Amino acid sequence: MNLTRDRLHSFGWAVCLVVCGALFAALTFRVNAVKSQVRLAERQIVALKQDKMLLDTEFETRANQYQLRSLNDLEFGYQAPAAGQYIEGERQLAALGKPRGPGAPAPIMVANADPLPTANFPAMISPLTGKAMAAEIPKGGAKKIAVSTSLRDRLSRVDPRPAVLASALRE
């Protein structure tokens, strides 16, 4: 088979065309593969954002104003702070904390906050027994302090308290 120069030329062009075509096809496939990865990532983003919205909504629902109010009424009994609990400005703040040096003249008191009353929080009431938590002493004396060293030991320890509560409820 004798190849003339023209034939060799056209064969070369054909090979070139095939190689270019193959490269083009490979590039197209690669582009599409990346695009599907992007779409997959997008779907994951959408799913995650929806999850976030669901959790956010659940949080808002569980912590809505009615729930917070009943929780406060039942457990904490917090009240709005009174005027005496606010500090007027930096001067009053400074007057509260600065110790008087030895032999120093008495500071000029422009205004002063009333000393805070001793913390007088309402006692924690157990929702099951209706008694103050401090009044609940488990049967068989006060609970011993956990002395187990490993976490597994502490977790596997059986708490006697639920049984006491159940008996209190039966009463």
Added chain:
Amino acid sequence: MTSITVSTAIATGRVELANVRRTALLTAQFRALWVIGGFAMIALVALLRIAFLGVAQPASPGDDLASALLPARGDIVDRNGVPLARAFPGIALWYDPTAMGEGAPLVHGPRAVAEALVRVFPDLDVGALTARLASGKPGYLRRRILPEEANRIRDIGEPALEFPHETERFYPQGAMAAHVLGYVASDGHGRVGMEEVFDKKLTDAATRGAPAVLSLDTRVQGALEDELSKGMASSNAKGAAGIVLDVETGEVLALASLPTFNPNLIDQGGAGNIFNRFTNQVYELGSVMKPITVASAIDNGVATDMARRYPAGAPLRIDGFEIHDHENFGGSLNIPEALIHSSNIVTAQIGDQVGGERLRATMISLGFNQRPYIELPARGFPLWPKGEWARITTMTVSYGHGLAVTPLHLACAYAALVNGGIWRPATLEKVAPGVAVPGRRVWKASTSARMRQLLRLIVEDGTGRKANAVGYRIGGKTGSAEKPGNGGYNKTSVVATFAAAFPMDHPRYVIIAMLDEPQGTVATSGQRTAAWNAAPIVGRVVPRIGPLLGVMPDAARDIDISDLAPLVGNGNGE
């Protein structure tokens, strides 16, 4: 001759054979051409497809993401971005009797399935549910269930019980601010509140991506509803309503009407409470209107001397009517004393001096002859005395009778009374910081300054003393108006209102608490007037919301009332 014939015949046969061969060859070539053409066509189509995939296939990824995250209905949030209403993918419980194809629709039988469902939802009735399942009609068994309930129902193992995911309207705060928000009916359109007002915006694909921002503050709304419901319970009232309004912008920070309803579940009981007492019900509000009359008198130059004394010892007789006070406060009273004791007789005289025309003009400039200005669809029309006001009409209007307006009218009027005299419409949409809301001048700034002193005096020395939260400089006026009944006013059913503003040295917010038909109880010392039931509500709400709204209590600071204080003889009040 014969040979010639034969050779001719052979020649003819050869020619025919050549023809046949040529035809066959042509056919073969033609067929080959078809096949090549077919392949070329397929290659061309494949090439075009590749080119299409490469060039034109996916739309820009941003659009995809945006459309996937676009809610079915836009969110509604409060002024701090706390969601009040949002589109929520809920799970429903649907009964599909055709799920198993031919034969019985249920594996375990209707009775067993109904009993299993009742174990999950104890409020369902076994008999009714059994009949429902046995009837073989598809339908919802429950519109909204929890994921854990769905899991428990899946354990029953019935293919006919399906769990379609549906976009629901969900209100995380439950019944809070229900009258402002409204609800979404089963047709997908909003009803009653801002859901109805914003319906187009919340459903349009171009605008629903961004949430609708309300002027409400969830914390303030929660505090107001909490204290109103406690006040309503302690006074055994039929209903209650209240507002917290920004005096400079007209923004409504909280608006409540009790009893309320749960927009997540509109049932028989809830449907009866949809009526909004604050914006839709008109009341003769009584004594809370007296400061408006006094302001009109000061503004028109009728009352120039706060020390001037008006006779108050005997009932006032006008055109056959008698105007009384609930008790005798002595022979005469000046304006501060008249407000402190809430004297009808003196206020009627002041109203008479102002005159029907000028008092009417003041009321019109406060919008008392129109429905209140707010976005909500539920707005009541006032009962407005028609035509020129007779002398007795002017006098009764001056102390809050003969003219019925909504409490929202009163809130906007009080805002004008304390903010320097400019009336602005109330709005439930958040106003951007720094934006000046247009309004109209009703009173001079000097009149407003005087009224701030008088209102503060009422809380310091008068009927509003139970609202005097230390350090918050509250000023306001009580009003206990008897409701009109059959042939006159009913002495036992009253509307108790306390309209207030704080802090009086620089008023920022108007707050109104109203109780509908409160009773005298042990908690209210047997009294049913506003001084004993509505004023304490305001006194408890303000310390809860003040610091949240940037009003810090300061016991060492107050509006200067030293020029008025000596005018008050015995500030004992009612």
